[in-house]
Amino acid sequence: MKKRLLDTINTPEELRLLQQEDLTVLAKELRNFIINIVATKEGHLGASLGVVELTIALHYVFNTPEDLLLWDVGHQAYGHKILTGRKDIFHTNRQLSGISGFPKRSESEYDAFGTGHSSTSISAALGMAIASKLKGENKHHIAVIGDASIASGMAFEGLNHAGVTDANLLVILNDNAIGIDPSVGALKQYLTNIKKGTQKRNNIIEALNFDYSGPIDGHDLDTVISELKRLKTVKGPKLLHVITTKGKGLKQAETDQVKYHAPGKFDAKTGDLAVNPNTKQPPKYQDVFGYTIVELAKQNKNIVGITPAMPTGSSLKYMMDEIPDRAFDVGIAEQHAVTLAAGMATQGLVPFCNIYSTFLQRAYDQIIHDVALQDLPVIFCLDRAGLVGEDGATHHGVFDLSYLRSIPNLIIFVPRNEVELRNIMYTAQLGLEHSIAIRYPRGRGVTLDWKQPFKLLDIGKGEQLKQGKQLAVLSIGTIAKNISKAIENLEVSHYDMRFVKPLDETLLHHIFKTYDTIVSVEDNAVTGGFGSAILEFAAANNYKNIVKLIGIPDKFVEHGSIEELQVLVGLDSKSISATIKTLI
Template identity: 70%
Template sequence: MVEYLLQHIEFPSDLRKLKVNQLPQLAQELRDFIIDIVSVKEGHLGASLGVVELTIALHYVFNTPNDLLVWDVGHQAYGHKILTGRKSVFHTNRQWNGISGFPKRSESDYDTFGVGHSSTSISAALGMAIASQLKEEDKHHIAVIGDASIASGMAFEGLNHAGVTDANLLVILNDNAIGIDPSVGALKNYLTAVKEGKNPKVNNMIKSLNFDYSGPIDGHDLFALISELERLKKVKGPKFLHVITTKGKGLQKAEEDQVKYHAPGKFDKITGEIHLKEESHLPPKFQDVFGLTLVELAEQNEKIIGITPAMPTGSSLKFMMDTFPERAFDVGIAEQHAVTLSAGMATQGMVVFCNIYSTFLQRAYDQVIHDVALQNLPVIFCLDRAGLVGEDGATHHGVFDLAYLRCIPNMIIFSPRNEIELRNILYTAQLGLNHPISIRYPRGRGEIVDWQQPLQKIEIGKATLLKKGSKVAILSNGFIGRNVTLSFAEIDNAELFSHYDFPFIKPLDEEMLHQIFSNYESLITIEDGTIIGGFGSSIAEFKSKYNYKNDVQILGIPDQFIEQGTIEELQPYCEINVKSLVSILSTY
C-alpha cells in the first residue's frame, strides 16, 4: 500500500526530508488536493495546477522563508500555501474570515510580498536582494513571473535595473502562453519562437540585459528543475530561468480550455465538468450589457474603438473583438499603455471605449490625469468590477475609483442604477461629450431581464427622484440604490423617506441638491465606494459650500481594506446591505 506523502508535510522543512525520487508522487498528491478543494470551494485553478512541480522544486532547493520567494499576481500560489503551513485551512481559501486567495505578508512568513496585481515581483525581489546586500545577509531572492505579466512595463523596469546590479536575484519565467486570456504581443511571439527553437539568437534579449539566461526547460520535469535550480544557486548576480509549463496541468479539461478553467467555479473533480447554472431566466451580467451594447453601437458608428488590457473575456470586449477584430484591441497587461493609446486615438477623432477593471485603473492614474484629462480628450472609460467584488478581496475591490477620479478636472463620472442606464450612457457617450467620462458598474448580474430596450440619450449631470417622502432624503449612487428600494418594503415608516438617484457624481446636480437641502431635515447618502472622498463627501462639500445645516449621514466603504468574502457577507460588514438600511431607517 502506497503511503501518502502530503499528509506528513506541513512546512517546507518536512518537504526537504523527502528523497528526490519521492517528489513526483508528492506532485500528484498536491495536484489532487488542489482539485479536491477548488472543485467544491471555487477559486483560481489552472494557474496553480501548472506550477505544482515548480513550487515543490523551489521549496525543496531553497531555504524558504530565509530565502525569499515572490510570486507574481499570486493566482498560482495555492500549492505554495498548502506546503507552507496552510494545508489544514486551505478549504477556507477566499472565504470570509478565511485565508486570502493571494500571497499576503500578514498571513505567513513564507508570503514575502503581498500581491494580487501583476508585474510587481521582479521589482519587489530586487528590492529585497539589494537590502540583503546592504545588510550583508547571504540569501537567495526568487521572483516567479508569467509570460503575460513579464510583458508589462513595470516588469521591464525591474529587469532593466537588475541588469546593472550584482544582486543575488533569480527571475523565473513561468511560460505557458496564457494569463487569464491568451497572451498577446510581440514578446509572446518571441517566446514562442524560443520554445520552438526557431530563433537562432534566442538568448540575446535577456542576455543583453546582463542576466545569466538558462532554459527553456520543462517545468513539469522535477528532476530537471531541481538540477537547474541547484546549479543557479551557485551563480552570482542576476539570473533568468525560462520554464515551460501547461496551465491546468493534470486535469484534462483544464488543459483543453485554459481560459474557462482559470477560475471555473464548482466542477466535478473526476471528470472536470463544470457545474453549470441555469442562466436563461436570469438578468444579464453588467459586463455582457457593456459588451453587447458596444457591438450594437459599433455597427452604427464606424469610429468606435474598443481597448482592454488583457481582459477581453472578463470585460466582454470579446464580443466586439469577434465582430470587429480590426477595431478592438487587447493590449496585454499594460494599463498605462491602454490609457495613452486611447488618448492618442481620441486626438484623431476616434470614439474610444477603454474598458479596465476599477482596481486596475489605479495602475494608470498618471495617464488618466496627464494624457487624457489634462488634454480634455473624450476617452470613455468603462470601469468594470466597481465596488465590492467579493472573494478576490482587498487587492481587487473597486472601491477607490469615485475618490481618485472625482478630484480630476474635466472628468465626468457616472454610475448606472441598472442595465438600461448602462446602455443609455454608453449610447450617450459615443454621441460626443467633449470631456472624458468614467462609467463604473459592478461585477455580476443586474436586475432587469428585458434589458435591451431602445437607446435613449441621458442628460449629463441630472439626478432623479425615485420615491417621494416627507422627512428624510436618501441619495444613492449606482446599483447600490437597489438596496435602498428593497429596504422600503421592510420598514413601517417608508412614507418618511424620499429616494434620489444621483448617477452623476461629477458634475453634481446642484439644482436638485438645493431643493433637497431646502426641503428635508436629514440626508443619508449611500455608495459602494470609500466614505472618504467619494459620493457622500461630495454632498458634504456641497453642504459646507452653501452653509446648509442639515444632518448628513454618509454610508459606504469604511476607511480600511476590506478582505475577501461574498458580497452577502461584505455588504453587512460595511453596513450598506438591506438589513443594515432597515435598521438605520427604522430609527427615524
C-alpha cells in the same frame, strides 16, 4: 489505507527531508488535493495546477522562508500555501475569515510579499536583494512571473534596474502562453520563437545583463531541481525560462484554459463544470457592455475598444470576434491602454477603454496627464467597481469615485441598472465635451428585458425614485437595489443622483431645502467619495442639514462573498434600514 505523502508534509523543512524520487508522487497528490478542494469551494484553478512541480522544486532547493520567494499576481500560489502550513485550512481559501486567495505577508512568513496585481514581483524581489546585500546577509531572492505579466512596463522597469546590479536575484519566467486570456504582443511571439528554436540565443534577457537559461520543461522535476541547484551557485541577476501547461493534470483545464482559470464549481473526477438550472437570468454587467459596444460600433465606425489583458472578463471579446480590427487587447499594460486611447481620441476616434476599477489605479497619472489635462473625450468603462467578493482587498474597486472625483474635465456616471449602462454608452459615443468614467459592478444586473431602444441621457441630471416625508436618501449606482428594499416600509424619499460629477445641483438645492436630514449611500470608500461631494456642496452653499454618509469605511475590506461583505460594512438592506431608522 496507505497514508498520502502529502499528509506528512506540513512545512518545506519536512519536504526537504524527502528523497528526490518521491517528489513525483507528491506532485500527483498535491494536484489532486487542489482539484478536490477548488471543485467545491471555487477559486483560481489552472494557474496553480500548472506550477505544481515548480512549487515543489523551489521549496525543495531553496531554504524558504529564509530565502525569499515571491509569486507574481499570486493566482498560482495554491500549491505554495498548501506546502507552507496551510493545508488543513486550505478549504477556507477566499472565504470570509479564511485564508486569502493570494500571497499575504500577514498570513504566513512564507509569503514574502503580498501580490494580487501583476508585474510587481521583480521590483519587490530586487528591493529585498539589495536590502540583503546592505545588511551583509547571504540569501536567495526568487520572483516567479508569468509570460503575460513580464510584458508589463513595471516588469521591464524592474529588469532594467536589476541588470545593472550584482543583486542575488533569480527571476523564473513561467511561460504557458496565457494569463487569464491568451498572452498577446511581440514579446509573446518572441518567447514562442525561443521555444520553437527559431530565435537566436543572444536574446532580450541577456541584453539586459541577465544570465539566461532555458527553456526547460517545468513539469520535469529532476530537470527543474538540477537547474535550480546550478543557479544557486551563479552570481548576479539570472532568469530561468520554464515551460509549463496551465491546468496541467485536469484534461478540461488544459483544453479550455480560459474557462478553467477560475471555473466555479466543477466535478473533481470528470472536470465537468456545474451546470446552472435553465432559468432565465438578468445579464452580467460586463456582457451588457460587451454586446452594447458591438451594437454601437456597427452604427459608428469611429468606435474602438481597448482592454489591458481582460477581453473575457470585460466581454470586449464579443467585439474582438465581430470587429477585430477595431478591438485591442494590449496585454497587462494599463498605463499604455489609457494613453493609447488618448492618442486615438486626438484623431477623432471614439475609444471605449475598459479596465477593472482596481487596475485603473495603476494608470492614474495617464488619466490626469494624457486624457484630462488635454480634455480628450475618452470613455472609461470601469468594470468590477465596488466590492467584488472573494478576490478580496487587492481587487475591490472601492476607491475609483474618490480618486477620479478630484480630476478636472472628467464626468463620472454610475448606472443603476443595465438599461442605464446602455444609455450612457450610447450618449457618450455621440460626443461629450469631456472624458467620462462609467463604473459598474461585478456580476448580474436586475433587468431581464434590458435590450431596450437607446435613449439620450442629460449629463448631470439625477432622478427621484421614491417620495417620502421624513428624510432623503441619495445614492448612486446599483446599491439603489439595497436601499429600495431597506426603505420599503419607511416614509422616506430616495433619489438616484446618477452623476457624481457634475452633481445635479438644481436637484440638490431642492433636497436640502425640503429635508432636514440627508443620507448618502455608495459602494465606494466614504473618504473622498460621493458622500464627500454632497458635504462639499452643503458647505459651499451654507446648508446646515444633518448629512449622514454610508459607504465603505476607511480600512481595507478582506475577502468573502459580496453579500457577506456588505453586511460587514453596513451596506446590506437590513443595516441601511437600521441606520435610517436611527435618523428618523
